[in-house]
Amino acid sequence: MLKQVLEQGREAADAALERLLPPATQHPTSIHQAMRHSVFAGGKRLRPILCMEAGRMIRAASVAGIQAGPPAGSLPAGIEKVGAALEMLHTYSLIHDDLPALDNDDLRRGRPTCHKAFGEATAILAGDALQTQAYEVLAQIDCPAEARVEIIREIAHATGTIDGMIGGQVVDLEAEHKKPDLATLEYIHRSKTAALITASVVSGGMYAGAMYTGATSADIGRLRIYGQSIGLAFQIVDDVLDLTQTSEQLGKTAGKDTAAEKATYPALFGIEESIRKADALVDQACAQLDEYGTAASTLKDLAHYLVERKK
Ligand code: IPE
Ligand code: IPE
Ligand code: MG
Ligand code: MG
Ligand code: MG
Numbered sequence: 001m002l003k004q005v006l007e008q009g010r011e012a013a014d015a016a017l018e019r020l021l022p023p024a025t026q027h028p029t030s031i032h033q034a035m036r037h038s039v040f041a042g043g044k045r046l047r048p049i050l051c052m053e054a055g056r057m058i059r060a061a062s063v064a065g066i067q068a069g070p071p072a073g074s075l076p077a078g079i080e081k082v083g084a085a086l087e088m089l090h091t092y093s094l095i096h097d098d099l100p101a102l103d104n105d106d107l108r109r110g111r112p113t114c115h116k117a118f119g120e121a122t123a124i125l126a127g128d129a130l131q132t133q134a135y136e137v138l139a140q141i142d143c144p145a146e147a148r149v150e151i152i153r154e155i156a157h158a159t160g161t162i163d164g165m166i167g168g169q170v171v172d173l174e175a176e177h178k179k180p181d182l183a184t185l186e187y188i189h190r191s192k193t194a195a196l197i198t199a200s201v202v203s204g205g206m207y208a209g210a211m212y213t214g215a216t217s218a219d220i221g222r223l224r225i226y227g228q229s230i231g232l233a234f235q236i237v238d239d240v241l242d243l244t245q246t247s248e249q250l251g252k253t254a255g256k257d258t259a260a261e262k263a264t265y266p267a268l269f270g271i272e273e274s275i276r277k278a279d280a281l282v283d284q285a286c287a288q289l290d291e292y293g294t295a296a297s298t299l300k301d302l303a304h305y306l307v308e309r310k311k
Pocket of ligand 4: 097098103105
């Protein structure tokens with residue numbers, strides 16, 4: 001069941017990205033080739049999938065009443081465009097994360113990183129271009145204008161400097177070669193990774209709420225806590241996988257965090273305790289969704305998948 005959700009979600013996200021990104025033949029071709037090189041390199045598409053499944057759950061709840069949501073209704077129409085925009089922003093963050101000035105990585109999603117394949121200048125611009133393209137797409141999503149603006153604000157804030165992705169990346173770099181304290185480590189992980197994951201879930205809920213009978217602020221609050229918990233668990237697991245998997249398995253260079261003396265959960269707590277913490281966060285996340293009954297089963301399965309994954 002989850003395998004099907006992951007596969008169909010990936011296909012829906014890929015098809016939307018294919019439609020919404022400029023073709024590789026579009027002038028100036030070098031930048032469009034670079035954007036596509038990084039986007040279509042076999043990412044898991046977790047952020048679009050979380051967005052779409054949060055939308056599906058809120059739609060089911062709003063159709064049938066919270067207590068008795070049907071198992072899995074259809075996706076809110078057009079929600080894959082929100083997912084595609086989230087994936088553009090995520091891929092932009094990866095291209096810049098890999099640059100020599102940041103993590104200096106040669107391998108990403110099983111391919112040479114964008115700057116290795118196209119040079120640093122083009123890679124910087126490809127990241128910038130994916131960011132602007134994401135907002136052009138978001139400006140044209142199908143939900144009512146008020147919700148569209150709210151979704152744009154939510155996602156922009158989550159990728160910004162205040163408790164958002166860029167803020168987290170700044171502190172991640174500043175914390176290299178230092179023994180991290182827990183507060184700094186949590187700030188880094190919640191900001192650089194959990195913020196965009198949270199925005200993915202919340203924007204999916206907002207979209208479905210605006211398209212159908214309305215998500216309450218309690219619905220959005222529950223999705224936000226679910227997103228924050230799985231987002232932190234996701235980065236803890238990313239840190240563990242960096243230590244326990246091969247580069248071939250990950251499609252990115254393993255063992256990089258130790259080499260760069262990054263602030264990670266395993267560095268502070270060891271691998272086993274880190275995994276326990278990730279599991280506890282997933283339990284917390286799932287508890288938030290109990291009131292949605294069977295309509296929440298896919299989001300709960302996804303939460304478990306995020307910590308059980310091997311890449
Ligand atoms: C990697 O994200 C970067 C982090 C935030 C840890 P993913 O593990 O979702 O990478 P892709 O999209 O599948 O390549
Ligand atoms: C990356 O964290 C987070 C963002 C890209 C915002 P990492 O530096 O741990 O991600 P990987 O391991 O390179 O994918
Ligand atoms: Mg990094
Ligand atoms: Mg990195
Ligand atoms: Mg990592």
